[in-house]
Amino acid sequence: MMPLQGSRLARIRCVRAEPHTSDELVTAEAMERWSVPKPGDAPGLVEIARRWATTLADTKGVTLPTNELQDVLLDMAREVHARSDTARDAAVHRFTALYSASPIGIALAEPDGVIVEVNQALVRILGGKVDQLRGRAITDLGATEREASSLAAGIEELGEHDLPRYRERMKLTHTTDGPLWVHVTLARLPGDGTGATYPVLMVEDANELHLLQETLRYQNLHDPLTGLPNSSQFLAKLEASLSESPAERFGLVYLDLDGFKVINDGLGAGVGDHVLRGVAGKLCSVFTSHDAFVARLSGDGFAVLLRGDLRAPHVIAMVQEALAELAEPIYVGGEGIGVSASAGIVVHADVDTPEEFLRAAEIALHRAKEAGKAQWMLYDPELDKRDRSRYRLGAVIGGALENGEFHLTYQPTVKLSGPGTLMAVNAGLQWQHPELGELDSAEFYPLAAVTGMTIPLGRWLLTESLAATARWRRRFGDAAPDVCVRLPHRLAIDPDLVLVVKEELDRHGLPGNALRLCTDGVSVNDPRGEVLDSLAVLADLGATMVLAVSGTADLELITRHELPVRHIILTGAVIDALAEQDDEATVHDLRHLIERGQALGLRIGAEGVRTRAHADRLRDLGVRAGRGPFVGESVTGEDVDQLIERHTR
Incomplete structure (x- = not known):
């Protein structure tokens, strides 16, 4: 150890002579803020300093030689260092226990974002092994380029804007199951050097919640029996189509089964459900062109939205094919059940709203029913005026x-x-x-x-x-x-x-x-x-x-x-x-x-x-x-x- 310089020796002498003056090497107030021991802990730095100050002061008026003073100070330094190691070890132990037991997946990374350590929770969430995650960049965990860019932007924002954390729901890559919905939190931990920080990635599994949300959303928009879009989704699709491309030609076919109540009452609702699923399948097999969108609107009512280069004869030909296909028996338990359907057809009607478009198809369907069923009718504006008058009269x-x-x-x-x-x-x-x-x-x-x-x-x-x-x-x-x-x-x-x-x-x-x-x-x-x-x-x-x-x-x-x-x-x-x-x-x-x-x-x-x-x-x-x-x-x-x-x- 180098000999102490005069100014530092003077300070030691000052501590030796006046251990409680305001000119101490480290004030008692500052040391208490820094290292006051908790009940049951080892002595804090203030207590250590006071005890060694007493030792230095107790020389009976004899000035200690430099080498002896150095030995005394070295003993003090060793005790302080041992105390610091003990506190640091305790803190590290607490962090390690929390890091290992946490249900949240955690990845510790170098300043450049390369992962150096992960806990078991992250391994459980993303699959694979610890070694497969170490050495990868945090951004590589994103399931798509969008997610990778979001992770990179999050790390950058933490550094540039001094944010405490960055949080977003996104998809990360699972080792075997592909994209996985998670809640991601990015934070930074301080390093040993001045200004050095280390990114920390925390991951919560949100896939089950996301799947539940998607299931509820699907159920809200689809018919549970046939799997086809329901009336809510059909109206939304029709509205979006009309607003996106008002000049495009659209066709709407409204079909209704004839006498379906006979099947339900005569053979039971279970057979009726089987028939409805069969009808849905047949309609999907016939209407495959012109961006066809097939939906179930009511008990035995179906609709098909068509768009593109449409002409009435072409739509009529598809409807005739569908009616012929529906007339073929659907076999349930060895019995062939035949159904017929009536259809109302609208091709690019001069209407302002989706509701009017659908109503025009319904009017055409009603005329088909009145004409004897098992046939189609094309929407006619003149007949529509007459029918409107009749229905208004009935109302x-x-x-x-x-x-x-x-x-x-x-x-x-x-x-x-x-x-x-x-x-x-x-x-x-x-x-x-x-x-x-x-x-x-x-x-x-x-x-x-x-x-x-x-x-x-x-x-x-x-x-x-x-x-x-x-x-x-x-x-x-x-x-x-x-x-x-x-x-x-x-x-x-x-x-x-x-x-x-x-x-x-x-x-x-x-x-x-x-x-x-x-x-x-x-x-x-x-x-x-x-x-x-x-x-x-x-x-x-x-x-x-x-x-x-x-x-x-x-x-x-x-x-x-x-x-x-x-x-x-x-x-x-x-x-x-x-x-x-x-x-x-x-x-x-x-x-x-x-x-x-x-x-x-x-x-x-x-x-x-x-x-x-x-x-x-x-x-x-x-x-x-x-x-x-x-x-x-x-x-x-x-x-x-x-x-x-x-x-x-």
């Missing part, structure tokens, strides 16, 4: 009924042999529309069936008809005609029909025989209702049952089901064919119907009788009564009053 039936826009009309039924004799009046509905004027029942009843307003209209018809019957009976007594009400199909099959009729008869104090109820073969054959039971009970109440007959099949329903029918009304082609002149074939068929009806003891009438000559031809064949233009158009209740008065004179 406001409920409000029109509440606002009193409906009223009764009557068609008189007279004897063909004596048109002056009023036998009955047939009650019907008309709608006094505020904009469109008088609307006949044929114009709104089909729409009422779609909107569920048939039963409210039918009940209102019954109520008002029986109220008019009660009024005529009070005024004219036995001369008052019976009122015949043609039951709308939905009301005819309603299980509550008997209750409705009974309540209205009781309300107006009428016997059952004051009412004639007319139905047809379609309602009798409908399996959903309780028509047969209802007709039997209503006949027991005294109401007269009337059946509209257009052919032999309708007439035979009476014997097949033992219907309590007393009157039949001939209608349709068999009556229309005799309007101009006798037709041999028609006369033969009509004579057969009349003879069969007479054999069953039925009273036979006809509707749609146009002229007096037409009435004479029917009368000659055996028809007793009729109604139609030959008597007059539909009349009001007041007109019926005048008819009754005239016919009773």
Whole structure:
């Protein structure tokens, strides 16, 4: 050791003489801040310094030779150094324990970013072995160039901007599984030299969370049964496509399975699900060009978005191929299940929004359904205007009924042999529309069936008809005609029909025989209702049952089901064919119907009788009564009053 210089010796002497002055080599206050021992630890530097200061001061006034003083100071230095090593070793031990036990993956690197050490947690996250990670640059762990650039930028930002840490979610490379989503934190540890720092990489496994998020996102955007995009994703795709390329030609096909409820109810929902998956597969196999995007929009509704160089004939050809493919049976458990579909097609319609584009396809689909199903329809703007008007009409039936826009009309039924004799009046509905004027029942009843307003209209018809019957009976007594009400199909099959009729008869104090109820073969054959039971009970109440007959099949329903029918009304082609002149074939068929009806003891009438000559031809064949233009158009209740008065004179 070199001899101490005079100034340093003076300081030692100062410590020896005045150990607690403010001019100490290291002040007591600073040493306490630096190395105050914790309870149970070895002595701190302040305690060591004080003890050695006492030793130096205890020389009994004798100045120590330089070599002895050096030995004393060396002993002090060795103790201080030993104390520092012990503290450093303890700190290193604590860091090593934390580093090894941490569930977070940690990589220690040189200042240039080359990894020198990793913990087992990082090995578990990224796979492989420790030696495979040592010696690699931190940036090399990125799964793509983007991630590598992000890591390099993070290390650079830590140095340039003195940031405490840099954090980002990214993909790192797993040794065997490929890209892995993780949360990455970069930080710097101080080095031994001034300004030297060392990068530290900390990694948290976020792959399971990412996979869960991706799974939830997939479920939100896809149909769980078929795996196709759902309606939300389809609308988003349609909106994005229209906004990105407004000048591009687009095609939209909306398909709906015909009678799918039969499959579900007859064979079970499991079979129905199998069929839907098969349909999805067939559609994907047919629509493969023009960036086709196939989606399931509803229970048995599918849509296909097409884009590019599209022409209507090309799209129609693809739809026809799809319908033919769907018609091929799908086999489930050895049974071949055939399905048909209807389709609405739109090719580059002049619409502003995705909703309008989809609505145009729906309108075309509805027209295909109405035309008989198992076919396609191309969107037509002119027809769309008409359909919009019709559907708008159907939507406001409920409000029109509440606002009193409906009223009764009557068609008189007279004897063909004596048109002056009023036998009955047939009650019907008309709608006094505020904009469109008088609307006949044929114009709104089909729409009422779609909107569920048939039963409210039918009940209102019954109520008002029986109220008019009660009024005529009070005024004219036995001369008052019976009122015949043609039951709308939905009301005819309603299980509550008997209750409705009974309540209205009781309300107006009428016997059952004051009412004639007319139905047809379609309602009798409908399996959903309780028509047969209802007709039997209503006949027991005294109401007269009337059946509209257009052919032999309708007439035979009476014997097949033992219907309590007393009157039949001939209608349709068999009556229309005799309007101009006798037709041999028609006369033969009509004579057969009349003879069969007479054999069953039925009273036979006809509707749609146009002229007096037409009435004479029917009368000659055996028809007793009729109604139609030959008597007059539909009349009001007041007109019926005048008819009754005239016919009773």
